[in-house]
């Protein structure tokens with residue numbers, strides 16, 4: 001991944017998505033905002049106890065940095081489900097300047113210009129989608145529940161059903177998220193990943209001696225996307241672990257939950 005505007009309001013981009021000329025995208029960091037204390041400084045969550053005005057100012061700053069219209073933002077209301085919602089210009093402002101009207105939505109899809117999708121992260125995996133033929137975009141939040149619930153596949157299905165997308169035309173980017181170096185889980189959680197029995201689980205579950213398991217969330221999501229018909233060459237996987245880079249990125253585990261929240265953002269120009 002590439003870091004942009006590192007000295008002011010930094011954000012990350014994928015080279016593979018920069019080359020898609022009809023979109024703008026970015027993934028925020030914990031730097032460049034005005035929030036204080038445990039939220040210092042770029043926190044984009046309204047629901048973790050931060051000052052609302054500071055969060056709004058953070059949105060204004062990151063929008064200016066990425067080149068997005070503040071009034072075009074549409075945020076998800078994530079709670080680790082796998083519902084996918086299509087949004088339009090009428091949804092702009094939802095979750096930012098207008099109340100949330102979307103419960104249990106962990107993925108957003110749009111085919112409209114100037115509607116900026118916003119989803120939230122602090123270790124969980126962002127999934128970016130862009131159908132380069134039909135010009136449809138999507139963002140999904142894949143924590144472990146969303147991952148084993150195959151939210152990636154559900155987004156591809158939604159794009160196919162609602163917009164006639166062909167999976168072969170969809171480019172995807174996975175991450176940044178807590179990576180296999182740091183993502184340790186207990187047996188109950190690992191068993192949920194073993195239930196993905198149509199996939200080669202040995203590629204993303206790594207048992208340890210202490211009855212714990214290391215999970216590769218990124219690889220799990222990559223394999224789910226391949227299974228959904230996305231081409232290998234159209235999937236980019238992040239090389240940045242949120243926990244290993246917790247001075248740049250918010251990590252729930254690195255901070256024991258005393259943290260702000262980052263966003264993935266994407267719009268059709």
Ligand SMILES: [Zn+2]
Pocket residue numbers: 178179180181182183241242243244
């Ligand atoms: Zn790590």
